Amino acid sequence: MGYTLAVLGCGTMGIAILSGVLTSLETRSQQSNGSNSTSSTAENTSNEPPSGISTPTASQFLDAPDAALPSRFIATVGREETGRKLKKVFGAMGGLGTGVEVRAGKGNVDAVRDADVVLICSKPQIAKLILAEQGMSDAIDGKLVVSICAGVTIAQLESWVPAGTKVVRAMPNTPCKIREGMTVVTPLSDPLSRALILAIFTSCGRCRFLDEKHFDACTAVAGSGPAFVALVLEAMADGGVMMGLPRAEALELAAQTMQGAARMALYAGLHPAQLKDSVTTPGGCTIAGLLTLEDGRVRSTMARAIQVATNHAAGLGQDPKKA
Numbered sequence: 001m002g003y004t005l006a007v008l009g010c011g012t013m014g015i016a017i018l019s020g021v022l023t024s025l026e027t028r029s030q031q032s033n034g035s036n037s038t039s040s041t042a043e044n045t046s047n048e049p050p051s052g053i054s055t056p057t058a059s060q061f062l063d064a065p066d067a068a069l070p071s072r073f074i075a076t077v078g079r080e081e082t083g084r085k086l087k088k089v090f091g092a093m094g095g096l097g098t099g100v101e102v103r104a105g106k107g108n109v110d111a112v113r114d115a116d117v118v119l120i121c122s123k124p125q126i127a128k129l130i131l132a133e134q135g136m137s138d139a140i141d142g143k144l145v146v147s148i149c150a151g152v153t154i155a156q157l158e159s160w161v162p163a164g165t166k167v168v169r170a171m172p173n174t175p176c177k178i179r180e181g182m183t184v185v186t187p188l189s190d191p192l193s194r195a196l197i198l199a200i201f202t203s204c205g206r207c208r209f210l211d212e213k214h215f216d217a218c219t220a221v222a223g224s225g226p227a228f229v230a231l232v233l234e235a236m237a238d239g240g241v242m243m244g245l246p247r248a249e250a251l252e253l254a255a256q257t258m259q260g261a262a263r264m265a266l267y268a269g270l271h272p273a274q275l276k277d278s279v280t281t282p283g284g285c286t287i288a289g290l291l292t293l294e295d296g297r298v299r300s301t302m303a304r305a306i307q308v309a310t311n312h313a314a315g316l317g318q319d320p321k322k323a
């Protein structure tokens, strides 16, 4: 068993997702060699394990979750120069990375023809052009297509492909690269497609289903989120440097602190207010710092940034006159 995944427009996000999937496959293979077991379910961090799967083919994937991940990978880019760089990126990964087939220039239609599942990772405005390429309609008919393009709706995507093509939206983020990603996927009822998509994105981190109406907000919170928290991370480290800490140590302290606090919210179920209050000694330094942050309206500024990013995301991939 095994299937082919084509990543059209394999830039930052395509590389992040493929890195997550390839590393996951290699980790599982090492674990199964070590333990002599055929599968590992320990790393499925999804809140929705593929439980409702009932068709015979999908059941096979449940018995052997590795099989729900692709075994052949094709990555396309626009320019030859980018293609050469991409080959080096996957080559440097070693292992399964060396097997990724990179195609530049006019490679999209052939890649789709060779694939079972197609991931569209191009810029939103390029997606329509790729799907309109000569021969694409025949190649993509009947395939499962997952678009990660911000602001490009399912209705738009469906109008660009034949009726036999299954279209799903996903919103992942850059930490997919180290398998700490957060991906939201639009609901889909077909059990096989569901199993395949869950396998791909849970191998990159967490994955959950949410209705398309929430996608612009998901784009802002999870898709753009790494940039927003990076700003806070950098600011915390800068403060440490201002007070005499060496730069590298300041960054390590801030990053590990951010990770620790986030993990307490995720895994110990602590509300952010509990997290904050448990650090805040009466009359202590934490409340002094917190009040300064409140004076600077950090909370409302961050929340408004999400609001602005959500509204902006809705316009991506749309006709500029309407956006």
Ligand SMILES: NC(=O)C1=CN([C@@H]2O[C@H](COP(=O)(O)OP(=O)(O)OC[C@H]3O[C@@H](n4cnc5c(N)ncnc54)[C@H](OP(=O)(O)O)[C@@H]3O)[C@@H](O)[C@H]2O)C=CC1
Pocket (backbone or CB within 6 Å): 008, 009, 010, 011, 012, 013, 014, 076, 077, 078, 079, 080, 082, 083, 108, 121, 122, 123, 124, 126, 130, 148, 149, 150, 171, 172, 173, 174, 223, 224
């Ligand atoms: N970056 C992020 O954190 C996130 C991005 N997204 C979404 O992911 C998508 C990609 O973003 P990102 O990875 O940052 O973008 P990148 O610019 O890094 O990647 C886009 C890739 O598409 C390639 N490309 C351009 N034209 C074509 C073409 N005609 N055929 C095939 N490939 C082509 C480019 O190659 P070349 O340079 O040679 O033209 C490039 O490698 C966007 O739609 C974005 O909304 C979603 C979540 C998070």
Ligand SMILES: O=C(O)[C@@H]1CCC=N1
Pocket (backbone or CB within 6 Å): 150, 219, 223, 224, 316
């Ligand atoms: O900034 C953007 O448009 C993309 C979508 C989410 C993250 N990056």
